[in-house]
Amino acid sequence: xxxxxxxxxxxxxxxxxxxxxxTVSLSxxxxxxxxxxxxxxxxxxxxIGYIYxxxxxxSYHPSLVSRATISVGTSESxxxxxxxSVTAADTGVYFCARGSMSSPATFDTWGQGTHVTVSS
Amino acid sequence: ETRLTQSPVTLSLSPGEGATLSCxxxxxxSSTFLAWYQQKPGQAPxxxxxxxxxxxxxxxxxxxxGGSGTDFTLTISKLQPEDFAVYYCxxxxxxxxxxxxxx
Numbered sequence: 001x002x003x004x005x006x007x008x009x010x011x012x013x014x015x016x017x018x019x020x021x022x023t024v025s026l027s028x029x030x031x032x033x034x035x036x037x038x039x040x041x042x043x044x045x046x047x048i049g050y051i052y053x054x055x056x057x058x059s060y061h062p063s064l065v066s067r068a069t070i071s072v073g074t075s076e077s078x079x080x081x082x083x084x085s086v087t088a089a090d091t092g093v094y095f096c097a098r099g100s101m102s103s104p105a106t107f108d109t110w111g112q113g114t115h116v117t118v119s120s
Numbered sequence: 121e122t123r124l125t126q127s128p129v130t131l132s133l134s135p136g137e138g139a140t141l142s143c144x145x146x147x148x149x150s151s152t153f154l155a156w157y158q159q160k161p162g163q164a165p166x167x168x169x170x171x172x173x174x175x176x177x178x179x180x181x182x183x184x185x186g187g188s189g190t191d192f193t194l195t196i197s198k199l200q201p202e203d204f205a206v207y208y209c210x211x212x213x214x215x216x217x218x219x220x221x222x223x
Contacts, residue, residue: 046215047213105210105212
């Protein structure tokens with residue numbers, strides 16, 4: 001069964017860029033969609049976006065499209081999230097996930113999540 | 121952007137009882153892309169149902185999904201202790217705010 005693991009700094013300063021990497025237990029991420037979801041403390045889920053590995057096609061939530069970039073990693077088993085100009089509102093748990101074949105925006109396998117705090 | 125409104129916010133039930141969770145979309149959506157997730161404290165969400173009514177492998181058959189258009193439901197026929205959790209409906213770029221099923 002495929003496994004995903006998020007990694008990155010747990011603390012980011014306001015106005016800087018949050019960068020996270022997702023490492024997948026596969027030799028290649030091809031022919032699949034890979035995405036990110038976040039969860040502010042004590043709140044619900046927010047869909048961030050996804051990338052189709054083969055083409056690099058991306059889709060982002062309208063509220064984040066100007067600040068978010070999802071990209072494939074230097075390793076064929078990794079993909080990344082970069083979120084620019086962060087504020088305290090970007091604090092939360094960030095999950096990476098795999099898009100399902102029935103719908104790329106529906107995530108069928110998830111990482112355990114990584115906590116990110118934005119400090120002022 | 122489609123909004124998803126879940127009700128009730130909290131459902132207080134006992135093991136063995138049935139539960140019906142509602143998800144209402146602000147406009148007609150395709151049931152093909154309507155999914156339900158379960159999340160327990162400190163854990164990642166788990167996909168239970170996609171395509172409005174198709175259970176994922178490993179989802180017990182006491183969970184069933186239905187609906188179309190703007191109104192969708194998740195039904196749990198007989199609550200087991202492990203079913204007490206938060207449930208989210210999801211479509212495309214939007215999650216509902218969640219329903220907490222508590223003992």
